Amino acid sequence: MTTINVTGLTDAEVAERVAAGKTNDVPTRAARSISDIIRGNVFTRINAILGVLFLIVMSTGSVINGAFGLLIIANSAIGIIQEVRAKQTLDKLAIVGQAKPTVRRESGARAVLPSEVVLDDIIELGPGDQIVVDGEVIEESNLEVDESLLTGEADPIAKDAGDTVMSGSFVVAGSGAYRATKVGHEAYAAKLAEEASKFTLVKSELRNGINKILQFITYLLVPAGLLTIYTQLFTTHADWHDAVLRMVGALVPMVPEGLVLMTSLAFAVGVVRLGRRQCLVNELPAIEGLARVDVVCADKTGTLTENGMRVSDLKPFNEADVAAVLAQLAADDARPNASMVAIAEAYSEPPGWTATATAPFKSATKWSGASYGEHGNWVIGAPDVLLDSTSPVAEQAEQIGAQGLRVLLVGSSDLAVDAPGAPGTVTPVALVVLEQRIRPDAGETLDYFSSQHVSVKVISGDNAVSVGAVAGKLGLHGETMDARQLPHEPEQLADALEEYTTFGRVRPDQKRAMVHALQSRGHTVAMTGDGVNDVLALKDADIGVAMGSGSSASRAVAQIVLLDNKFATLPYVVGEGRRVIGNIERVSNLFLTKTVYSVLLAILVGFAGLSAEWFGTDPLLFPFQPIHVTIAAWFTIGIPAFILSLAPNNERAHSGFVRRVMTAALPSGLVVGTVTFVSYLVAYQGRAASPAEQTQASTAALITLLVSSLWVLSVVARPYEWWRVALVAGSGLAYVLIFCLPLAQRLFMLDPSNLKVTAIALGIGLVGAALIEALWWVQGVVLGEKRRLWR
Incomplete structure (x- = not known):
């Protein structure tokens, strides 16, 4: 035991060090700055593609056909606004959830923010305290420090006066004080954080899956785009204005312009919603990760x-x-x-x-x-x-x-x-x-997890019988085991964890081993806790959840911090994750169906143009101008996708995002593209067609496209609730109005006046809708998924 009476710095000395820049002013979060957010949302690959196509359309003088350029503004503005809101929410919550070291100065000891620590400050230590800067121990009483987060060594290290302590470690026993010798970017943990600091929004199965899909689409865009450009500009012999507009009309819908936006939007809204519930998300993918959890390891004390x-x-x-x-x-x-x-x-x-x-x-x-x-x-x-x-x-x-x-x-x-x-x-x-x-809400929370087929394991350092009694009062069924009887061999330990529900007398190293054992059986594990003894398990779990009133060390390593200390907040976090995953999967189906049918349509029209060049038949203009594909996206994708991405969704999350989305979108897109092409061929009057007849053929193709695409929306919106039915019906009604109003017909270059052509187009569209409906039921049988029309 070493006791030295050190009073600490005077106010004048503190002010002198602040003026000299000798403070611990390190960013507390690995987040993008406002300028980075603006650049990241404006200068995107999708905005670049749309921007070039917009400039090409503007060169033709057709302003109305450049309406899709509004997507650039919408993509950027919504992305920037939501990300800035999320950043502000996170930054405010992060300040609340920060570890606040007790600094001893001449004016007295008080808790300060880590950024307010200056060089040579005397910082007091006790069990559970996180060491926020590097320093030298000047007082100690049985002081033991855990440096496992820095070195990987789990055993606590006894510290004597004169020993160094590193930021990022924490006190497990005893008390003491140390003098800050390295602050700010010089501190060990700050250097590690600087190397590892990255914007974490993209690190998730969902985001990685979307990146794979976009990569696949890029491979399709190049040949389809080149074929479209060649056939529309060099084989149709049409007026260059018309040819350019048709070319752009083919290329614009190939770009899934809203997919990344909707994903970012869903994540950002999730963060803001959880922030209102006093839930700090240290890493954004944790929202998604907790939704995939199938085992929750809950500490009794402070949690239940x-x-x-x-x-x-x-x-x-x-x-x-x-x-x-x-x-x-x-x-x-x-x-x-x-x-x-x-x-x-x-x-x-x-x-x-x-x-x-x-x-x-x-x-x-x-x-x-x-x-x-x-x-x-x-x-x-x-x-x-x-x-x-x-x-x-x-x-x-x-x-x-x-x-x-x-x-x-x-x-x-x-x-x-x-x-x-x-x-x-x-x-x-x-x-x-x-x-x-x-806790009055603990039983309800455990019931929720049970209903969602999420196993709960109660892991506590208390007496096993006592822990079992508490679990029993909460209605948690299962056997109780004293952790001192747990086997050391990993396979046997995993067997025991599958068999038993409640564990008492669990040591910190056992908590960590239990997490590893569960993970070895393919489980996605969330660990909740608030004490120093939970830190190692929190760190190694797939998702670590710490209580706001817990030790600063537990809060530092957890991905999610419940600042209101309510275990009952977890279902809301799970719900937000499921909403994000389920809804993005829904809207991905819409966007990718559009990409598939656009690429297919471009290829079919392109090969028809090549065959016309080879065999001397009539060349095909692309059926749509940019304004046609713009209005097609309004009510079959854009507005419905926005609403669906923010809707409640408690369906359990599953892995295999890319496979499921492509399995649904590819067949639907092929059907929509094929029936649209057939409808256009039926209505097309050949090279001798007048401008009015060409407009009627384009209108017929658009009617077929809209009918079949609306049925894709109706399938994606299932299982139905009243508002989902209203969404689909409202989208259909909007198109009926567009096609019926003379002003809209002139503005959007539509001509449904040829009743025979229009009726045939409608019939072909209904055939497409029937095929999509049949595909949906067949896919359910093949994938072993129960299909439901109503919730």
Whole structure:
């Protein structure tokens, strides 16, 4: 033990260091700046393609056909607005959730933000505190530091005066203080963070899948685009204005312009929604990741039960003054845990003994204590650890614990608490019974996970019987196991985790091993916790969830921090993840169906143009001008996709995003493209066609395209609810109005006046719709998915 009375810096010295730039001013989040957000949303590949095509259309003087250029503004503006809102929400929450070190200065000790620490500051340490800057220990009392997040070494390291401590590590036992020797970018953790710092929005199965799809589309765009450009410009012999417009009309719908936008939008809205629920998302893909979780490992204390405790009973075994012992032990604990705080409240008059040695509480040993010279050596901790588990006192403690209560043993030891063999032989003096309150929302949350087929494993350092009793009160079914009986062999450990539901007396290293064992069986694991003993497991779990009131170390490694400390917030996080994944899968089907039928249509028209050149037949102009494909996208894709991407969606997330989307979009796109081409061929009057007849043929093709595309939308919107039916019906009605209003006909270059051609086009469109409907049912059978029309 080393104790030095260091007062810390004066206010003038602090101001001097701030002026010299010797502060710990490091960005707290790996997030993009406003300028990066603007550049990232404006200068995109899709905007570049649309921009070039827009300039080409403008060169023809047809302003109305350049309406698709508004997509560039919409893509950029919506993306920028939502990402800036998400950034502001995250930055505000991050400040709330930051670890706040206690800095000792001449004016007194107070908690400050990490960015307010300056060089040579004296920073106090206690169990669970994160070390925010590099420094040198100047005071210590049984100080032990865990540097596993930096070195990978799980064993705590004892620190003496003069030893260095590195930022990114945390205190597991004891207390002390250190002087800041490296701050800001010079600190070890800051250097690591700088190397690893990346914008994390794209790191997810969903985003990676979309990137693969876009890559595939790029390969299709090149040959289809070149073929379209050649046939429309060099084989049709049409007026160059018309040929250029038809060429652009073929190329624009090939670009899935809204897919990336809708994905970013869904993520950003999810972050903002969770932010309103006081949920800090440290890494954006965690929203998606938690939706894929199938096992949640929940710590009992602080998660299923409230942190606060009270002493409900004291069972003494001899005439010793137990109240005095408890009061003195509580008074001498510089950083009391929840149990010791409750004892201090119940026994507040210590006798004034002087400690000759102290042993802080450690998760690994499950006890703490102090030696008071002639007044004896006293320990307090888990009865089944300090005593033989078959002893009468240990059995009595287990019976009490079976009621869901926490029981601590107060005992006298024959060894000083800092002796190598401590605690030695312990003589039981009394049992302290503590009462924990079960969170009122815990049962409802566990019921939710059960209904979603997510397994819950309760993992706690408390007595196994007590943990099992709490789990039983919450309606969690399954066997309970004492973790001291867990096998060490990974396969056997995985078997035990599959069989049992509740585990007590779990050591920190076992929590980590349990996470690994579950992952080895293909499970996606979320770990919740709030203490230092949870850090390693939080770090290695697929998704780490920390409580806001927990240790700064647990908050630092978790992907999600529940700032309101409500376990009941987790279902909302799962719901947001499922909404993002499920809805993006829906809108991806719409966008990719459009890309598939656009590429197919371009290829079919292109080969028809080549055959006309080879065999002397009539060449084919592309059926649509840019304004046609623009209005086609309004109500079959754009507006419905926006609404569907933000809608509630609790369908369980599954892997294989790319396969499922392509399986749905490819057949639908082929059907839409084929029936549209057939309809155009039927209505096309050849080279001798008048401009009016060419417009009628284009209108007929558009009618077929819209009917079949609307049926794709109706399939994607299933299972139906009233508002989904209204969405599909409203989209169809909008097109009916466009085709019926004379002003809209003139504005959008439509002519449905040839009733025979229009009726045939409508009939072919209905055939396409029937094929799409049949495909949907067949795919359900092939993929083994139950198809439902109504929710």
